[in-house]
Amino acid sequence: MALSMIDLTTLEGKDTPGKVRQLCYKARHLHDSYAGLPTVAAVCVYPSMVKTAKKSLGSSGVKVASVSTAFPSGQSAQNLKIEETKYAVGEGADEVDMVISRGALLSGDLNYVFDEIASVKAACGSSRLKVILETGELDNFDQVRLASDISMEAGADFIKTSTGKISPAANMPVTLIMLEAIRDYFLKTGKMIGMKPAGGIRTAKQSLHYLVMVKETLGEDWLSNEWFRFGASSLANDILMQLVKQEQGNYQSMNYFTID
């Protein structure tokens, strides 16, 4: 289950179409010597790589997610962010991962944050919008909760902890705050919102902790990749290693698990 919830990610200045194609192959072929594995949920790339990713994933069902809105800092003009989002969607992105303006939030300009999310959502069309709060920059839980509430009210389909570029990234306390926000929003409106902790989740054991937390906070309806994702690339190989261990009784060397 955890494997099918992973968003494999490559977000580097040195990304090339070749690198993205390799990642997309891995997304569809996690570990071919182990039969019956699912694909990951999505591949997450910069807007310029969306077309490449889309092409190499083809009809595999793996979604293409594009970061947007001057990721990772979000320090750009609002109209450019909207243009960027339109570009990503136009290139074929199924999902858009935007960042919020943390500066505006911390300085109390909540309307700006709200309006920006709402206009990016409008630019997304039918693509699903994930809103990255970058909790590592939000200082305290009250701000995390506030940012979660604003994002959901403004039209987020998913809320996401981090860009992966700032430490600390996802951790359990922050994720719990966001899950509780999702629960309260659901109880109020009946709308389900997805959750994506990103960064810092590397082991199968950690992923189980998160899944139990989701189940105990939101119930099993959220336990699918439609409503829950891990933004974690190295997690996949650890889960694969554990699966192979279950089957064969001993741990394999990491050399047997592919890096893409």
Place this chain on the structure above:
Amino acid sequence: MSKKSKNLEPNTGWDFDPAPEKVPVEIKAQYDLFIDGKWVKATSKKFFNTINPATEEKLSEISEASEKDVDLAVKAAAKAFGSWSKLPGKERAKYIYRIARILQERAREFAVLETMDGGKPIRESRDVDVPLAAAHFFYHAGWADKLEYAFPGLKPKPIGVAGQIIPWNFPLLMAAWKIAPAIACGNTVVLKPAETTSLTALRLAEVFEEAGLPPGVVNIITGAGSTGAALVNHPGIQKIAFTGSTEVGKVIRRSVAGSGKKLTLELGGKAANIVFEDAAIDQAVEGIVNGIYFNQGHVCCAGSRLFVQESVREEVLQKLKFRMRSLILGDPLDKNTDVGAINSAEQLKTIQHYLSLGKKEGLEMYQNAGGTPKKGFWCQPTLFEDVAQSSVIAQEEIFGPVLAIQTFRTIDEVIQKANNTPYGLSAGVWTDKGSKIFNLTSELKAGVVWANTYNKFDPTSPFGGYKESGFGREGGIHGLAAYLNLEG
């Protein structure tokens, strides 16, 4: 993209695999009394069974100490008092530090035994009871040679032989609360654990042996009420410390009246846990659950009366019920278990009596669905909604996982209602506003008031009650005073 979902359910879908704690613990077929550093047969030659409340299986046979045995124990303690009280404080401390360390080394064994004998989840005995018990020995060991500094200008002197009677809800922890300050101050002890939960106190006697504690400093006698009465009435005792029900506390107080014996009582409670509209509700819900369902509600300071401000009633109730449904009731030895077994058949009967009373009064009752194991004594976490102050459920101590929820509108109203009880052991306040906390801590007639937390314990913090919850404090400097004669 969003869709409607039927319901939020935390406890369906995948179940956890069993994860029982497997540390083997050796339990003898029979236990004798621990008097004067030796294991001696009870003169009564009578034994009673102690069972595992989760399985109803017999664990062992416990000796029933007669009046004669009590006399032997008190005499042994009196004899030991001479040398123990004259021992320099730092020498006494060495023994107590040693006890604390052995307790830590054998922590897992104690946790398993406590859970088997008492029914509490291993998560609690492992993470709360045993570490706190060790902490109490460590803390009081530190005081042993510094008593003069604790009471400047006074000459602290030990009292003599302390008779100590402890309850079944925290058997090991209560033994530590009682024994550690008593022997640190230079007193000697005769301790009687509750009849349903004697095993960890007896195991503690093994720790005393291992630590080389001089014979007679701590004597442990087992038995039921009549043994306790013999201890209370023994003329060789200078101090009685009792933790248990208010009913028995009253009997003890009557019988020591005029005898010159010092007395401290830690009795029942019906604590108010107060949630204001500005509280962090999710956090408060955790606190409510911890307050009333911790140790199946067998806690004298349990937050058994919940006061919720009317404006947040719906939200709190909804979240509380959701959280309750995620609690796992079952095998206490399983590491995933949140709610263990009720301590005894008798206590289960008491709880069920109150449940039927509540239903008869026409109160709205909510109880976790899901069955309970066939064997053993069980009660699913329960709450009553919209209870009135005049309801029995809100007045009497149930000592089980049963919560009475009331609503309030103003601060004055909630202070009045919270104090409108014969008890006064503890209270909880949930609010984001510091000024409200300070106001309530001074207005509430309760020995402990927790703010934005509940059931937090520390050896440095004095614990004890107002009104019918008893008098005297345990823990901290105040706790030392209960085991010393302070002369000018």
